[in-house]
Amino acid sequence: MAVWEPPPIPPGGGQRGSAGSAVRIAPKDTPANIAATFPAMGARRLLVFGGIALIAGGMLFGDIFAVFVLHQNGGQTGEALLAASRAVAAQHPSGVKDAFGQIGSLLEDRGTKIDAHVHMTDAGYLALLLALIQPYVALSAGRKKFLAKLFLIGGVLLPLGIFLIHYVGVAYSPFSVIGWASILADSAGALLIIALIGELWGLWNHFRSMRVGAVEAELPEDRSWERRILLAGGTLLVLLGFLHGAWYAGTMLYEHEAMETRILNTMLDGASANNLTAAGRSVADYGALQAEKAVNIAAHSHIIEFGLLAILLSFVQPYVFLDAEWKRRWVTLLLAGSIILPVFVLLELKLGLVSGGIADIGGLMVIVALIGMLVGVLRYSGRLDAGPGASA
Amino acid sequence: MSAASKLLIFGGIALAVFGMLYGLHYALFVEHQTLDRMGGSLATAFTNAADRHMSEAHTAIAAYGATRYDYVRQVDVHSHWIGLAMLMIVLGVAIDHVAFGDRIRFWIALTLLVGSLVFPLGVLLQSESHGAAFASATAIVGAAIVTVALAAVVVGFARQSG
Known part of the structure; x- marks a missing residue:
């Protein structure tokens, strides 16, 4: 069973090998050849759009976080530490416990926002990286597009789930320590892993067979x-x-x-x-x-x-x-x-x-x-x- | 695909997988216990101080410091292995644009791979043996190797004729 479709041969951009298989396409910088590397709503185009959008979105979130949350959160953490010190002075161990509970909540608030920012931008980097390696992923165009969609859905839902962890907590959750937001984040992480395994499988197919150079037009x-x-x-x-x-x-x-x-x-x-x-x-x-x-x-x-x-x-x-x-x-x-x-x-x-x-x-x-x-x-x-x- | 490109891409993928497996092992079997120990030591220190058991309080702070020392390095090892692997993969795609001959490009790739392995390994050794000179020396040598390789890549990209 063929695992990938023969690559389209752009005008003047590729040649046939003796066995009839498509050989390495290294397009020159001409409009027709660049176009051949960017088919309509193909996996590479989805990953480029999605990757840049995820990075821009993650950075915008990071900027908003830095302006409206970071310093305020640091100030509140300092106040809670001061409250713990006062509880020590008052010989009040339960006050210490309350203050540390508050510090834990503030750290969770800060940590989940930083994680949401980092995971969104990193998913964007990975999407761009996957766009680069598409010529070497030996899968059909349909499968590649499906994997790209799966990756981008995971890339959006993972930071969303992480962001919600602090606010949703364990409300209405069937588990005692894992809330719905964590379940969303973990499920999105699983989508990313499945998509990456699929891409690795495609790479493995390509390098194992060695029948062709690139399975689609390489980057210009x-x-x-x-x-x-x-x-x-x-x-x-x-x-x-x-x-x-x-x-x-x-x-x-x-x-x-x-x-x-x-x-x-x-x-x-x-x-x-x-x-x-x-x-x-x-x-x-x-x-x-x-x-x-x-x-x-x-x-x-x-x-x-x-x-x-x-x-x-x-x-x-x-x-x-x-x-x-x-x-x-x-x-x-x-x-x-x-x-x-x-x-x-x-x-x-x-x-x-x-x-x-x-x-x-x-x-x-x-x-x-x-x-x-x-x-x-x-x-x-x-x-x-x-x-x-x-x-x- | 050139030899330098293959070395960087496959070396990067192998290093990323290794780094992720190390991170997964750490997260599953060590991290939660470490975080509990760290938070617990700090809370215990304050509670002991509230009870005026100052000697125990200072011992708990020392335990917090030691645990945090390990935690920071373990997280650094994991993230630097994966981060350097990502950099290797990306540079693997771009290495053919470095304006040096194939042989030099291969040596740059090899240097980057060796440095990317050795530098986090040195940090890991620091965690295993606190304050050991050989551990710091390993990390410094690894970092220097990566620096030299990256500087060569910068020069190679800058030399490229437009």
Whole structure:
């Protein structure tokens, strides 16, 4: 049984091998060949649209979270820790328990929102990655499209389920510790796993048979300025993030770990001596330390993820139907936002909320650039689907 | 598909699968217990302090610190293995755009693979033997190898003629 359909041979873009099977198609950068790599509502198109939309959606959610939830949540956690210190001073163990219960709830609130943001953007990265490997997935077009849909449905439902965990809890759940939102998130995760196993099966089929090169037209060979800048800029961002992480681990990680236990001990000593001023100072120190750790980790992870995003987007550029000037604008905006956000997140401790605001604007720049590129891809698809000769 | 590309893509997939299996094992058999121990130690410290058992309170804080030290590194190992694997797969698709010869491209790919294996391994060793110099040295060497490989990729992409 054939597991995949023969690839369409674009005019001038492919050739037949001696056995009659299609051989490697490496399309040149001509409109007809690029069009052949992007069939109407095929798996690759779905994954490109869905991937960019998921990343933009995840980033928008992250920006909203940073502005409206993150700082407020940190303040409330500090207040709860202060309440625990007061309970220690008052020799009131049940008060300690209540305060830690509140801290747990605040951490869950914060953690599920960060997880929703991370899982949505990461599902988008994976969707773009899957779009890249479609030429090597030896399955029928219908199956590939089904897997792409399955992946995108999972990619939307997983962060939604994670987001709802804090609000739904275990209400109306038949289980004592797992709520409906967790069930939704886990089911969506299962959809993603099934889709990925399907894609791996297709890859296995392809490399096991070795009968053909690519099972469909490969990505266009693009040597444009946009691709080169996105590839070099993206890898540079990853390198910078890696160097920052190494610097943080080498110079600050151990010091921060020692400081954390030292501050907690001082907090307890102050509270047990009924010195609430000292305990309050320790709570403030603890909050400052957590903030310092958080901005370093956020800067490290964001700059690396933006680097990966830039590299992935470099492959989508042939499908962005905009004139060269606009394509350059979006690429420049994306790379500028990718450096502004992590740098100003790092500077937040020195410059305060102004820096946080500039970081948020950096995030917004990346989102706008992504939407700009998505519009370009939509325009390209529209032209492509409108009829022959329209895709020039 | 070039040899460098194959090495990065298949090495990346293998590393990702390994990292995920490690993460799954950690999540199923270690993580929940570790988180319980961490939260429990902190709450116990405060409760002991409320009861004015300060020696026990400080012991609980020390236990919290030690558990957190392990937890941070275990999560880092898992996420860095998978993260570096993702990077390898993506660069595997793009490596043919690096403006060096096939031989150099293959060496860059090999260097990236070795660094991506060794760097998180060093972090894992730090967790197994707290404060051991060889563990930190392994992590530093691995990180340096990845840095060199990434710098070569940046130069290769930047050199490419438009």
